[in-house]
Amino acid sequence: GQNIDQPTEMTATEGAIVQINCTYQTSGFNGLFWYQQHAGEAPTFLSYNVLDGLEEKGRFSSFLSRSKGYSYLLLKELQMKDSASYLCAVSAEGNTPLVFGKGTRLSVIA
């Protein structure tokens, strides 16, 4: 079966750095996605990792270790608008659709 774990909630301070972890067990692996979802809105694509290592995109970075079944999303210089849910999703083998985690609700406080 497919299983994706991420913390349910996190709180961090404006201007700080926060790391949101995601672990997965899937049959096969074709890549890992991170999405951001503000309350009442659609998920929006943040990043995609298929090879080990760090992908940096502005204030957001995503890391992948395939051997450990582990990824994290790193958010730097946190802003209030970063308060949202962050969804980890994995593409398993073949042409199977993405499997989503439950999401991590991040609250940024002043």
Place this chain on the structure above:
Amino acid sequence: ETGVTQTPRHLVMGMTNKKSLKCEQHLGHNAMYWYKQSAKKPLELMFVYNFKEQTENNSVPSRFSPECPNSSHLFLHLHTLQPEDSALYLCASSLKGGADTQYFGPGTRLTVL
């Protein structure tokens, strides 16, 4: 704006009603998806269409009936729903299936009375 639109944005219906949700994508994609998002649960994949052919049906009750007349349009027909079907219904599209990035519409917030 992600290039995926959904109507209506909000819908309240009784258990005996019949209604339809509509999704349209303007991205030239070939795969379209319906998801259900309930509070404190992960996104639940309901249906997948690839080049207008249904490729996934995740044990969805028959009171939900999808229709994909072409690669740009996707419908979800609803009839005799239950209160536990109240949720946010999200449509998404991708260039093709599998590991392609999915782009989501804003969702339809459905309440079943």
